[in-house]
Amino acid sequence: MINVMVPMDGWGVWGVDQISLPPTPPPYWSYLRDDVLRATVYKEAMWGASIGIAISKIAAAGWEIESESKRKARNAQDLYLFADGRSVGWVSFLGKHLRAFLTNDNGAFVEIIRASKGVGSKIIGLRHLSSRRCQRTGDPRVPVLYRDFKGKPHELKDHQVMLFADMPDDDETFFGTGLCAASRAYSAIFKLASIEWFVREKVSGLHPLAIHIVNGVLSNQLDGAVKSAKDQTISKGIASYMGAVIIGIPQGESPGLVTIPLAELPDGFNRKEEFDLSILTYANAIGLDVQDLQPLSGQGLGTGTQSLVLADKGKGKGLASWKQQWIHQNNEKVLPSATTFTFVEKDYEDMRKRATVSKARAEVAKLRIDAAITTPAQELQVLVDDNELPREFLAIDLTEGENLSDIEKPVSEENTTAQAELPTPEQVELEATQTKAREEALLVTPILRDEYERAKKLFEKYAGK
Secondary structure, X not given: OHHHHOOOOHHHOOXXXXXXXXOOOOXXXXXXXXXXXXXXXXXXXXXXXXXXXXXXXHHHOEEEEEEOOHHHHXXXXXXXXXXXXXXXXXXXXXXXXXXXXXXXOOOEEEEEEEOOOOOOOOEEEEEEEOHHHEEEOOOOOOOEEEEOOOOOEEEEOHHHEEEEOOOOOOOHHHOOOOOOHHHHOHHHHHHHHHHHHHHHHHHHOOOOOEEEEEEOOOHHHHHHHHHHHHHXXXXXXXXXXXXXXXXXXXXOOOOEEEEEEOOOOOOOOOHHHHHXXXXXXXXXXXXXXXXXXXXXXOOOOOHHHHHHHHHHHHOOOHHHHHHHHHHHXXXXXXXXXXXXXXXXXXXXXXXXXXXHHHHHHHHHHHHHHHOOOOOHHHXXXXXXHOOOOOHXXXXXXXXXXXXXXXXXXXXXXXXHHHHHOOOOHHHHHHHHHHHHHHHHHXXXXXXXXXXXXXXXXXXXXXXXX
């Protein structure tokens, strides 16, 4: 109840050192669980680096605004370039947004700032909202309840906020809460963090790793010997670390030694294998190519081909899902009609493949035209419908309906009307023939002919007015 009434961000920022990763995260779903998940980037260095790589890849990717209006395109570009304000900008805004998306089951939230509270009010900015302060309500009209720094609640209506979640739960009572990358990789994060912590303690000697019990020697004698040796090494500039605790037991027997280990790795433990398994889990959870985190090495022929295959497979993973969520919500809630946001990835291998497909389509079109199966105008219509050529190439759309992809918007009515006013030469000739036939049909009787002539003169007289 206190967390809901007075949200605290301390666990994820200033108080992160007070959080020790538990073997399993808190129960699903709670704010406390997200507090632990957010802290993982501080507790396990490789996981934090993996999140940073994922954010950098998306932030470095290009994007485009397509619109039939130059003014709308420029306004939309400024909206994203100066997200979170001119002092923050797109890259920093996206870094915060993706970090929340990858390390919070509650997901990420973006406020759509409008000039007023009305649905059709002008959009003047976008702002990242802390997931810790956003509560999902399940109400489609008011999907989010945001609490400010003073704990005051603010209702965010559907046209004022965008909600993002990775792998959302199908239970309606969770209101779209997901299972983020940090949740899916938590076991690997905890295991690798524990391994690295053990190695760090063993190397640095911060804590005793074993107890040695020596009989026949007094403890004060051992302490004096250890202190004397330590003083000599310090005087020589050598650092001495705590590696064990030695306890002396006076006995009349000859000296003996019993060792009690306090921290030992299990038999057959292979640190390299465990590290590789964790890296693979990180890559799968985030949606990265495993080579982004750890380059392939020590393998024979075929590594180059394997790299290409892994890169192709990596294009359809977790972050691709976020891209589609971002494109769909922004195109529907933020951008005006006939204006779309798309990500642009300059992959020359993909460009080569698209060029090959385009060449094949053009050759097929030429074969159909040469065989008198279709006309050039019909083939142009086919290529436009297949998104091979821009729709602006058509003077008039001959096919009924419209083919739209998930990132396209319908052509505006004004544009459709303008296209309809530009008929093709074949249509002009057909219309002239039909008009002449109608005129000849009207000249059957003198009465109709006289009526037609009068109507024609009146039309010519007032046509210019």
